[in-house]
Amino acid sequence: xxxxxxxxxxxxxxxxxxxxxxxxxxxxxxxxxxxxxxxxxxxxxxxxxxxxxxxxxxxxxxxxxxxxxxxxxxxxxxxxxxxxxxxxxxxxxxxxxxxxxxxxxxxxxxxxxxxxxxxxxxxxxxxxxxxxxxxxxxxxxxxxxxxxxxxxxxxxxxxxxxxxxxxxxxxxxxxxxxxxxxxxxxxxxxxxxxxxxxxxxxxxxxxxxxxxxxxxxxxxxxxxxxxxxxxxxxxxxxxxxxxxxxxxxxxxxxxxxxxxxxxxxxxxxxxxxxxxxxxxxxxxxxxxxxxxxxxxxxxxxxxxxxxxxxxxxxxxxxxxxxxxxxxxxxxxxxxxxxxxxxxxxxxxxxxxxxxxxxxxxxxxxxxxxxxxxxxxxxxxxxxxxxxxxxxxxxxxxxxxxxxxxxxxxxxxxxxxxxxxxxxxxxxxxxxxxxxxxxxxxxxxxxxxxxxxxxxxxxxxxxxxxxxxxxxxxxxxxxxxxxxxxxxxxxxxxxxxxxxxxxx
Amino acid sequence: xxxxxxxxxxxxxxxxxxxxxxxxxxxxxxxxxxxxxxxxxxxxxxxxxxxxxxxxxxxxxxxxxxxxxxxxxxxxx
Numbered sequence: 001x002x003x004x005x006x007x008x009x010x011x012x013x014x015x016x017x018x019x020x021x022x023x024x025x026x027x028x029x030x031x032x033x034x035x036x037x038x039x040x041x042x043x044x045x046x047x048x049x050x051x052x053x054x055x056x057x058x059x060x061x062x063x064x065x066x067x068x069x070x071x072x073x074x075x076x077x078x079x080x081x082x083x084x085x086x087x088x089x090x091x092x093x094x095x096x097x098x099x100x101x102x103x104x105x106x107x108x109x110x111x112x113x114x115x116x117x118x119x120x121x122x123x124x125x126x127x128x129x130x131x132x133x134x135x136x137x138x139x140x141x142x143x144x145x146x147x148x149x150x151x152x153x154x155x156x157x158x159x160x161x162x163x164x165x166x167x168x169x170x171x172x173x174x175x176x177x178x179x180x181x182x183x184x185x186x187x188x189x190x191x192x193x194x195x196x197x198x199x200x201x202x203x204x205x206x207x208x209x210x211x212x213x214x215x216x217x218x219x220x221x222x223x224x225x226x227x228x229x230x231x232x233x234x235x236x237x238x239x240x241x242x243x244x245x246x247x248x249x250x251x252x253x254x255x256x257x258x259x260x261x262x263x264x265x266x267x268x269x270x271x272x273x274x275x276x277x278x279x280x281x282x283x284x285x286x287x288x289x290x291x292x293x294x295x296x297x298x299x300x301x302x303x304x305x306x307x308x309x310x311x312x313x314x315x316x317x318x319x320x321x322x323x324x325x326x327x328x329x330x331x332x333x334x335x336x337x338x339x340x341x342x343x344x345x346x347x348x349x350x351x352x353x354x355x356x357x358x359x360x361x362x363x364x365x366x367x368x369x370x371x372x373x374x375x376x377x378x379x380x381x382x383x384x385x386x387x388x389x390x391x392x393x394x395x396x397x398x399x400x401x402x403x404x405x406x407x408x409x410x411x412x413x414x415x416x417x418x419x420x421x422x423x424x425x426x427x428x429x430x431x432x433x434x435x436x437x438x439x440x441x442x443x444x445x446x447x448x449x450x451x452x453x454x455x456x457x458x459x460x461x462x463x464x465x466x467x468x469x470x471x472x473x474x475x476x477x478x479x480x481x482x483x484x485x486x487x488x489x490x491x492x493x494x495x496x497x498x499x500x501x502x503x
Numbered sequence: 504x505x506x507x508x509x510x511x512x513x514x515x516x517x518x519x520x521x522x523x524x525x526x527x528x529x530x531x532x533x534x535x536x537x538x539x540x541x542x543x544x545x546x547x548x549x550x551x552x553x554x555x556x557x558x559x560x561x562x563x564x565x566x567x568x569x570x571x572x573x574x575x576x577x578x579x580x
Contacts, residue, residue, distance in 0.1 A: 074543050077526070077543065077547045080522070080547050080550075080551065081519075081522035081523060081526075081547075081550075084518055084522065084550070084551060084554045085515065085518050085519045085522060087554075087558070088511075088514050088515045088518045088519075088554075088557075088558060088561075089515055091511060091514070091558060091561060091562075091565075092507070092508065092511040212539065212540075213539050216536065216539065216540060216541055216544070219541070220533050220534055220536075220541055224533045227533050227541045227542075227543055227544070228531050228532060228533060228543065229527065229531055229543075238523075238527035238531065241523055241526075241527060242523045242524075242527070245519065245522060245523050246519070246523075249519070272562055272565070273562075275558050275562075276555050276558040276559050276562055277555060279551045279552075279554040279555050279558070280551065280552075280555060282551035282554075283548070283551055283552075286544075286547055286548050286551070289547075290544070487504045487508075488571050489504060489571065
């Protein structure tokens with residue numbers, strides 16, 4: 001029996017085992033909509049930390065970052081900055097969204113927007129479009145799985161064949177695993193991933209260069225362009241870093257699956273504590289970036305697909321028993337987070353699109369439809385991966401250009417600016433997508449050094465403000481109540497504000 | 504609430520500046536190394552360790568100026 005076969009079979013058996021564990025665990029859990037979508041708003045700081053960690057640190061972190069560092073050098077550090085700035089933004093935004101969600105019974109981002117702008121159609125529009133943008137996230141996890149299959153299979157599969165195996169494994173795991181991704185699976189995945197990341201981070205520099213000092217010295221001597229901006233990638237300079245971090249940090253909480261995490265917490269305090277402790281997770285990213293830099297020297301003179309460098313290094317370096325553990329971690333890093341992402345996408349279509357358009361749809365029908373949508377959505381993601389293979393990080397950067405366009409409607413209008421209207425929000429989002437899409441399709445990203453998505457966002461904000469001012473505002477009394485929920489005041493001030501509104 | 508929002512905005516800009524401003528202004532070169540690391544690697548290793556402290560300060564400030572926000576279901580405080 002070949003080593004490749006043993007490693008792949010062991011990894012897939014472990015996936016099957018954890019899926020069965022998820023089914024057994026899930027059987028004892030609440031089966032109502034709030035239960036499986038947002039865990040009945042009962043999660044404490046530790047579980048939310050793992051849940052967020054699982055959904056944010058995926059195949060993208062495990063394989064994508066090293067690949068982007070290998071291909072583009074220090075521009076990869078944008079990704080370390082993005083999450084931390086987003087956590088700082090989330091410190092205030094997520095508790096406000098939690099308070100509104102609890103008061104009005106919202107479980108999705110589309111519920112929130114439909115409620116704020118008093119527009120069912122805006123909710124349907126955002127649910128439909130964001131579910132489609134999320135396919136990019138499913139795509140990158142399929143590409144991550146494909147890289148595992150391709151490298152460990154030692155050439156038995158071409159890239160499309162490997163992605164196909166990745167797609168089948170992912171779709172089956174989510175279909176059989178039931179309707180919920182659970183936080184305990186997340187704990188197992190995170191522990192495995194931590195072990196694998198720490199081991200590869202220390203092993204690669206020590207094994208190939210003798211010490212970290214020697215490794216960095218070699219890197220600075222033979223590949224110094226990887227350590228400055230702009231360096232290896234001439235188009236990705238300091239202005240690109242500054243604008244990309246701004247865009248993606250605003251975009252992070254616009255992903256429906258992460259926006260939804262705000263609703264899983266049991267109190268605003270839980271979410272604030274997350275903002276404090278989540279940045280420690282970024283050290284995992286720095287470790288994988290370091291591995292990517294090491295790959296530059298190790299694979300010097302060889303042409304390697306960036307997505308494959310981590311698995312190639314593991315294959316070349318580790319004994320078989322550890323390679324099995326490493327492969328299991330890599331497969332989990334893709335499958336465990338992809339499950340909730342696919343489910344969120346499917347549930348947005350079932351709950352916020354289908355059920356909103358067809359009156360009297362039962363919760364049971366929403367459940368069934370959600371499950372039926374898993375396969376077609378994953379198939380679409382596979383189609384995207386096969387039609388446009390790209391570096392994992394590039395897939396995500398393009399997706400951010402689009403998802404970030406929700407920021408003005410969700411945060412500026414949703415929490416702060418009372419004059420924002422549904423017409424302004426819709427027009428702004430559409431213009432943002434058109435501008436970003438046009439720049440991307442004409443290969444003008446970055447444009448004048450600035451991330452294409454940020455040009456889209458600037459156009460979006462201008463149109464959002466102009467159209468909002470030109471259209472009728474949402475009822476003042478309703479909005480005062482809505483926003484007072486987000487930012488509660490001490491009792492005396494609250495009573496005075498209420499009297500003022502009534503007056 | 505106004506003080507809490509200003510404190511939050513200031514923190515967001517501080518974290519943002521540390522990552523993109525400080526790194527491009529003062530750490531965008533190859534050598535000399537800092538603590539045995541290339542400057543940009545050193546900086547992007549240090550800031551994730553410093554950021555929790557900055558956010559913890561914001562948390563402490565927020566609790567002082569905005570205590571009603573801590574309570575669950577606090578719309579009816």
